Amino acid sequence: MSVFQTYLQLGFFHIFNLRAYDHLVFLLALCAPYVLQDWRRVVALVTSFTVGHSLTLALATRRIVAFPPAVIETLIPITILLTCLGNFWRAPREPRRNDTRRPAPVWLGWANLLAAVFGLIHGLGFSNYLRELLGQNARPVLELLAFNVGVELGQLLIVGLILLVGFVVLRGFRATRRDWVLVVSGAAAGIAVVLLLNQLTGA
Template sequence: MSLSVFSTYLQLGFHHIFNLQAYDHLVFLLALCAPYVLQDWRRVVALVTSFTVGHSLTLALATLNVVSYSPKLIEVLIPVTIVLTCLLNLARAGKPSARPSERRRSDAIILTLPNLLAAVFGLIHGLGFSSYLRELLGRQSRPVLELLSFNIGVELGQLVIVGLILLLGFVLLRVVNVARRDWLLVTSGAALGIAVVLLLGQL
């Protein structure tokens, strides 16, 4: 029975990421990965892990009724996180990329702020995930197994999406010879436009 419950909520978490009703999370992942290419996968993993830590925490706390929140406020804050991420991307679009040796020396410093922001933004997105999960759970008071499996499913879905984004970027940059700056501007600009529409729809 437990294995069946685990498998069910694992699939629900995985498919929720690909649900068009949750496309705001897809847009955020696009904005988060836009500045990076396939060879930067370690830095992307660090960012996604930071995001995971944040949203896992609030997903658990909210689902277990430890914290309460305003769903309306979260619906506003989620597109705000996308807007801020895109603006940071656009601000760095004109800056030259550091050489590999320079990146290795400065990773510990450079990645601190992006990882911190990803974790903070993850706190907000976790509350958004919890709204959906609580609807599924109904009146269950301690759904620990369901929470764990749903969260793993979400993470697996995120990894697939991030991998697809990096792969698409690799094809466009290396095969089609699209300029890295153009890739960053187009993806961040598209994500920014969608986020602004979402934000205006909530105000």
């Protein structure tokens, strides 16, 4: 197996893993407002998140930037909570039937910018794991690329599963989109609060 394939798999299974549940919960919160038909928008958001975490992952792995792990572990649940609060704020709003305004381009918008900013924080969370894998490799360009591609593929699979579950709930159980957003975001926010309290109290 090549170096690229090895780090591709490591990146994929690092995110597609229950031990990375804080990142999984963030993806759950990020996808909560969207349905299967919005898949292009979701891919854009996830890729914006990937761009953000790829940047800080590269900088932290090369030891150009460094932050205390405790600070990062505190900031990650805060990103989840802020995402959930945004979902709560938007959930009651339903588009008017006669609204003919064109939607914003897929790759633009505050949501994409926010996802990229939050990705900067999550990338720092990935960096300790990747530094352990790289050891003394001082110029891990290929490894970083492969790892980030693997993370992106894992994230896309996760959000695909989330959108599929949402489709089943909305169509099969006749749940409203508003209820889906509130329940999913509430669950994600609850987990984030527990993570934050554990970090602050040292539990």
